[in-house]
Amino acid sequence: MPQRMEYPRPQFVRNDWLNLNGEWEFAFDDENTGEREAWFEDGKQVFDKRIQVPFCFQSELSGIGETGFHDIVWYRKAVTLPPEFADKSVLLHFGAVDYEASVWVNGRLVATHTGGHTPFSADVTSALRDGENAVVVRARDYSKDMTLPRGKQFWEEKSRGIFYTRTTGIWQTVWMEPVEALHIDKVKLTPDIDKDQVGVRVFVNGSFGQSKVQLKTIIRFADVLISEDVITLQQNEESRHIRLYDTNGDKTGRKWTPERPNLYDIEWVLLVDGVEADHVQSYFGMRKISVEDGVLCLNNRPYYMKLVLDQGYFPEGLLTAPSDDALRADVEYTKAMGFNGARKHQKVEDPRYLYWCDKLGLLVWGEMANAYIYSEQYVSRMTSEWVEAVERDYNHPCVVAWVPLNESWGVPNILVDKAQQDHALAMYYLTKSLDPTRPVISNDGWEHVKSDLCTIHDYESSREVLAHRYGSADTAVSSKPGKRWIYVPGYARDQEPILVTEFGGISFRKSEWEGWGYSAAESDGDFVSRLAAVVHPLLESPIVQGFCYTQLTDVEQEINGLLTYDRKPKVPLEWIKAINEGKLPDMKS
Structure with missing residues (x-):
C-alpha cells in the first residue's frame, strides 16, 4: 500500500528525518475508556486493528474502510531511532489530526492539539529511551457537532448533497527529525518586488548562553549565487531584508507568475561559535x-x-x-x-x-x-x-x-x-x-x-x-x-x-x-x-x-x-x- 514517503514539509527541509507513515496498531474507543484505563502505557491494551497511516479509518487506503461513527480512536507504533538521532534533540511532527489529539511517548504525555487541519510538533527527547520506543496517539472527533470547523465532512452517517464522508484521526504525514538544542524553529519570508528584496524573519529555539550565534542565509537562482548574508543574532527572533542582486551587482528581476513560476532557492545555516548547528533548505517566489x-x-x-x-x-x-x-x-x-x-x-x-x-x-x-x-x-x-x-x-x-x-x-x-x-x-x-x-x-x-x-x-x-x-x-x-x-x-x-x-x-x-x-x-x-x-x-x-x-x-x-x-x-x-x-x-x- 502507498505510504506517502515524500518529505512532508517542502518549505522547511532538513536532510535527516524519519517517516512514521505505514502500519500502526489501531483501536476504536467507543466507550471512552482508553484514558481511564491508561491505554497509552505499555501492555495496558491490545489494539485489535491495523491501519495504514496517514489514511483515516473511513478510507479504503487505511485498510479499514469503516464509515460508521467512531469518534475516539487510538494509534500505537513502535519506533527505533536511527544512529544519526543519537545525542540530538528529537522533534515529533504531525501534519494534521482531526480533530483533537493527545500524544504519548513511552507513556509520557508530550503533546496535545486542537484543530483538524493544522500541524503541531513536540520535543520528545526527554521521553525517549534506548532501543524501541512506543508512540501512542488518541484522537477525538465530534462528528455530529455542527459548530466544529469541519468543511464538507457530513454529520450524518451517509453522504448527501454537498456533504461527504468524514475524516477522523491522523490524515497527514507523521515524522521525526533530530536537531541540536539550539535550532531554527521557523522562518517567515516576505518578498518585496518594488524594492527588489526579500524580508527574512527567523525564529530560533533554544538558549544562546555565552555563545556567538550567527545565521547565514544563502540565496540562489538556477544554481547561480545571488546572496550570501551573515548576521550575528542578538535574540531568538530577528528580521532582515536581503537585496536580490546577482554576483555582478545586477538586479535579477525574476518574478513568479503561473506562466513563469520562477523560484529562488534559499538555505539557512545556524552557526554556534562557528560550528554548524542547523541547516534548513527552502525556496520563495518574488510575487506581489x-x-x-x-x-x-x-x-x-x-x-x-x-x-x-x-x-x-x-x-x-x-x-x-x-x-x-x-x-x-x-x-x-x-x-x-x-x-x-x-x-x-x-x-x-x-x-x-x-x-x-x-x-x-x-x-x-x-x-x-x-x-x-x-x-x-x-x-x-x-x-x-x-x-x-x-x-x-x-x-x-x-x-x-x-x-x-x-x-x-x-x-x-x-x-x-x-x-x-x-x-x-x-x-x-x-x-x-x-x-x-x-x-x-x-x-x-x-x-x-x-x-x-x-x-x-x-x-x-x-x-x-x-x-x-x-x-x-x-x-x-x-x-x-x-x-x-x-x-x-x-x-x-x-x-x-x-x-x-x-x-x-x-x-x-x-x-x-x-x-x-x-x-x-x-x-x-x-x-x-x-x-x-x-x-x-x-x-x-x-x-x-x-x-x-x-x-x-x-x-x-x-x-x-x-x-x-x-x-x-x-x-x-x-x-x-x-x-x-x-x-x-x-x-x-
Whole structure:
C-alpha cells in the first residue's frame, strides 16, 4: 500500500528525518475508556486493528474502510531511532489530526492539539529511551457537532448533497527529525518586488548562553549565487531584508507568475561559535498581489484570475491524496484546462499540493474548513485554527488570497445578527494583521461586510442573464443570486474588484457514479455548449476580473466536475482550455 514517503514539509527541509507513515496498531474507543484505563502505557491494551497511516479509518487506503461513527480512536507504533538521532534533540511532527489529539511517548504525555487541519510538533527527547520506543496517539472527533470547523465532512452517517464522508484521526504525514538544542524553529519570508528584496524573519529555539550565534542565509537562482548574508543574532527572533542582486551587482528581476513560476532557492545555516548547528533548505517566489485603483494586479499588472473550485477529495483516501503524484496531477490537469488558479474549497490543503502549485505555477486561494452553526465555542475554535493555517502557508508564493468564511457558513444569520457580522469583521482584520500582503475575503459568495474583493456565487445557466447581470458593477452588486444580498445592509462595495467565485456546476455523468449538479448536460456537445454559455459572458464582461468554475472533479454523489472522481477527463482537456480562452473548441479534431 502507498505510504506517502515524500518529505512532508517542502518549505522547511532538513536532510535527516524519519517517516512514521505505514502500519500502526489501531483501536476504536467507543466507550471512552482508553484514558481511564491508561491505554497509552505499555501492555495496558491490545489494539485489535491495523491501519495504514496517514489514511483515516473511513478510507479504503487505511485498510479499514469503516464509515460508521467512531469518534475516539487510538494509534500505537513502535519506533527505533536511527544512529544519526543519537545525542540530538528529537522533534515529533504531525501534519494534521482531526480533530483533537493527545500524544504519548513511552507513556509520557508530550503533546496535545486542537484543530483538524493544522500541524503541531513536540520535543520528545526527554521521553525517549534506548532501543524501541512506543508512540501512542488518541484522537477525538465530534462528528455530529455542527459548530466544529469541519468543511464538507457530513454529520450524518451517509453522504448527501454537498456533504461527504468524514475524516477522523491522523490524515497527514507523521515524522521525526533530530536537531541540536539550539535550532531554527521557523522562518517567515516576505518578498518585496518594488524594492527588489526579500524580508527574512527567523525564529530560533533554544538558549544562546555565552555563545556567538550567527545565521547565514544563502540565496540562489538556477544554481547561480545571488546572496550570501551573515548576521550575528542578538535574540531568538530577528528580521532582515536581503537585496536580490546577482554576483555582478545586477538586479535579477525574476518574478513568479503561473506562466513563469520562477523560484529562488534559499538555505539557512545556524552557526554556534562557528560550528554548524542547523541547516534548513527552502525556496520563495518574488510575487506581489494587490489592488490598484480598483484593479486586481499580479506583480503590478492587471491579471485576470481563471480559477477552478477544488475540494481536494480522493475516492481511495478522502481528504488524503493516495500519492504525491496524485497531488501533482491535479495541478497539471488544472493548468491543462486553461485555468491559472484554484480555490481550495473548505479544506486547508496538504503542503505538498501547495509545493506543486509553487513549482508548476498555479494561484491558490487559501480557505478555512468552516463550521455550519454559530456559537461562542465555534468562534474560539475557528479563530485559533485559522491563525495556525495562515502561519503555516504564509511563505507559499502560490497563495494569493485568504478566505476565512464561505457563504455565511458558521454565521448563518449574518444578514441581521450584529454578533455574526462582528465575527466576520474580526476574521477579516485578524487575517490582515497576520498577513498584510494578500487580499482577504470576509465571506466569499454573498453577505459581505468588509472584503478586499467583491466575490459573488452565481449558478445562473443562461448566457443572456449572465451577460446582463455582469454588464455593469451596479447590476452585479444589486443582483441577488440564490436570493442573497451581496453585501449586508449597512455595508457597500467601495471599488473592490468583482469576481464570480462560484458558477457553472454543470453535472455530466461519465462514470458509474450517480449524482447531481446545478444543471445537467446530456452529451459532449451539450456539455461544451453549456460550459461556453456560462464562461464566455464572464470573460466578455467589462467589470468581472476573474472567476472560479465549479468544479475540478466529481466528489462522491456530486457529479459537476470537469473530471470524474477518479480523475478522468469528461471531455478533452483542450476543449475546456479553448472555452477558457473565449473560443469554441474544434470538436472534430
